[in-house]
Amino acid sequence: MADPLSFRRHPFPSSIDLVRWLPSSSDRLLVAAVHDPAAPSSSSHLHLLALPDPSSPLASLPLPSRATALRCSPSVLAASTSSGSLHLLPSSFDDESAVCIEGGAGFHVGPVRGLDYGGGGGGAGGGEEWVTAGEDGRVHVVTAGGGDGRLVARRVWDGKGMVGYEAARWASMAEFATGGAGCGVQWWDRRMGFAVAAQCKGIWGRGIVTGMVHSIDIHPSRKHICMVGGSSGTIFAWDLRWPQQPIPLSGLGLGGTAQPVCESEVWEVLFDNYTQSSDIISSASTRILPVMMYERPVELLAEPCAINSFDIDPQNPSDVVCALEWESIGNNNAKISIFLEGFYFKSATEADGLALEEIGL
Numbered sequence: 001m002a003d004p005l006s007f008r009r010h011p012f013p014s015s016i017d018l019v020r021w022l023p024s025s026s027d028r029l030l031v032a033a034v035h036d037p038a039a040p041s042s043s044s045h046l047h048l049l050a051l052p053d054p055s056s057p058l059a060s061l062p063l064p065s066r067a068t069a070l071r072c073s074p075s076v077l078a079a080s081t082s083s084g085s086l087h088l089l090p091s092s093f094d095d096e097s098a099v100c101i102e103g104g105a106g107f108h109v110g111p112v113r114g115l116d117y118g119g120g121g122g123g124a125g126g127g128e129e130w131v132t133a134g135e136d137g138r139v140h141v142v143t144a145g146g147g148d149g150r151l152v153a154r155r156v157w158d159g160k161g162m163v164g165y166e167a168a169r170w171a172s173m174a175e176f177a178t179g180g181a182g183c184g185v186q187w188w189d190r191r192m193g194f195a196v197a198a199q200c201k202g203i204w205g206r207g208i209v210t211g212m213v214h215s216i217d218i219h220p221s222r223k224h225i226c227m228v229g230g231s232s233g234t235i236f237a238w239d240l241r242w243p244q245q246p247i248p249l250s251g252l253g254l255g256g257t258a259q260p261v262c263e264s265e266v267w268e269v270l271f272d273n274y275t276q277s278s279d280i281i282s283s284a285s286t287r288i289l290p291v292m293m294y295e296r297p298v299e300l301l302a303e304p305c306a307i308n309s310f311d312i313d314p315q316n317p318s319d320v321v322c323a324l325e326w327e328s329i330g331n332n333n334a335k336i337s338i339f340l341e342g343f344y345f346k347s348a349t350e351a352d353g354l355a356l357e358e359i360g361l
Contacts, residue, residue, distance in 0.1 A: 009330045010054050014043075016323035018070040018309040022048070022077075022091055030054055030321060031077055032329065033067030046070075046079055048093045054329050059093040064103075069115035070309075071130075076144070078130055080115045084108035086132055088144055088151065101142065101151050108134040114168030114178055133165030133178045141194065156194040159183070167216045171223045179213030185228055185238055198243045202228065203236050203251055215268045229266030270312060 014034040022029040028051035036043045044066045047057040065083035072078070072091065079087045084103025089095060101107050114133030118141075127145040132138075137159025143152045159165075165180035174190040175197075184201040188194055204211035212231040219225035224240040234251040250266075306325035313319040322330050 007330055008052075009324075012055065012329055016308060016329060017067050018079075019321055019323040019329060020070050020072050020309075020311045021313045021315075021319075021321060023072055023074055023314050028052070029058075030329070031070065031072065032323065033063075033070050033079060035066050044081070046077070046087075046089075049329070059095070061087070061089060061093065061095050061098060063087065068111045068113050071115050071117055073117040073128060076117075076128060078115060078117065080108075080112035080132060080134075082111045084110055084112055084134060084136070086112065086115075086130070086142060086151070086153075088130075099144070099149060099151055101153055107140065107153055108132065108138055109136045111135045113166045114139075114180070116169050116176065118170035118176065119173050129170075129173075131168045131170060131176050131178075133168040133180070135164040135166075135180075137161050137163045137165065139165065139168070139178060139188070156188065157196075166212065166214050169216045169218050169226075171218045171226075175223070177216050177218065177226055179216050179228060179230070181212050183213075185213055185216065185226060187226075187240060187243075198240055200238050200243055200246055202230065203234060203246050203248045204230075204232065212265075214266060217269050217271050219271055220273050227269050227271060229269035231265055233264060233266060235266055235269060267307075268310060270310075272312075273317070 012032075012034070014036040016032050016034055018033040020031050022031055030049040030051065032047045032049055032054075034045050034047055044063040046061040046063060046067070048059040050058055063079065063081055064085055065081040067079045068082050069080040070078070075091055077089050077091055077093075081087070081103070084107060085100055086107070087098060087100040089098035103109065103112075112132050112134040114131070116131050118129040118131055127143045130142045130144065132140045132142060132153075137157075138155060139157040140153045140155050143154070159182075163180060163182040165178050165183070167179045168176060169178075170176040171187075175188065177185060177187050179185045184199060186196045187198040189197040202211055202213070211234060213228055214231070215229040217227045219227070226238040226240075227235070228238060228246075229235050232251060235249040236251070237247040237249060239245070239247065308323040308325060310320060310322035313321070324330060
């Protein structure tokens with residue numbers, strides 16, 4: 001952290017809900033889910049954007065409603081929407097090859113906030129697999145490109161409104177995790193017929209009550225370790241070897257033994273796969289990579305600002321891009337490893353009044 005923080009802001013005419021780096025690209029390309037509430041039909045699109053100037057889209061795909069999740073595989077973009085639909089298109093943005101599953105009784109009713117790519121060949125058709133988890137309490141495994149290019153959705157679970165899912169993340173070709181309201185974190189296993197193999201209520205009220213899970217990430221090399229971000233500033237690690245002993249990293253009401261890293265909702269967490277971990281605090285049980293997270297509200301460049309989404313460039317991991325509430329895209333200088341106040345990472349210094357801290361065990 002010897003280099004100063006560097007940040008570039010790119011104003012955008014529409015509200016940006018989600019932003020992701022496009023993988024496997026020789027150019028610096030981004031995908032953004034945008035929404036224009038002022039348009040007559042409340043217009044929502046996926047935009048293909050190029051750096052260093054992302055203000056003019058290179059290509060665009062209309063969506064039937066506002067995007068609620070956005071993920072990229074090596075060759076495919078996937079977006080889910082508030083109306084319960086799922087849309088897949090090639091990363092080349094060839095809209096003629098786009099396929100979708102419409103929202104409704106046969107798929108999801110309402111927003112689908114949990115979406116992740118699970119690799120290829122796991123399903124019966126041998127195609128790419130995606131997991132979707134919605135606020136309606138339904139979980140699906142969707143197989144794409146198995147032969148005729150159609151999307152085939154298999155319903156794994158229907159909570160019938162008793163639970164609502166906010167996050168989903170594949171751990172392996174056989175396992176994935178989900179989280180949300182009323183269910184904590186659940187670990188699903190294909191080898192058990194896609195049944196819940198383990199469950200954790202979290203650290204809210206010492207596990208007596210269940211808070212809201214907003215985001216899940218899986219350790220890149222230790223697939224039995226999850227990182228979870230949720231309500232009331234909560235961040236905790238969940239090790240499947242000790243499923244009833246979540247490891248608190250941040251949160252209100254932790255018996256006065258730890259100061260919360262943040263006090264508002266933690267909307268997204270990511271393991272940092274690229275930083276040297278020699279300085280991470282050790283414990284007798286395990287070692288966990290540093291974690292990047294965002295919360296809202298935070299202060300960015302001394303202005304009140306909510307961060308809607310962020311992503312780490314897989315080809316250039318010192319670059320992070322984020323979408324901000326005041327309709328702009330920001331990205332950092334490629335020479336530094338962290339750029340944004342509100343992402344807590346690898347430093348005990350302060351920048352613009354907010355501490356940047358390392359989170360680890």
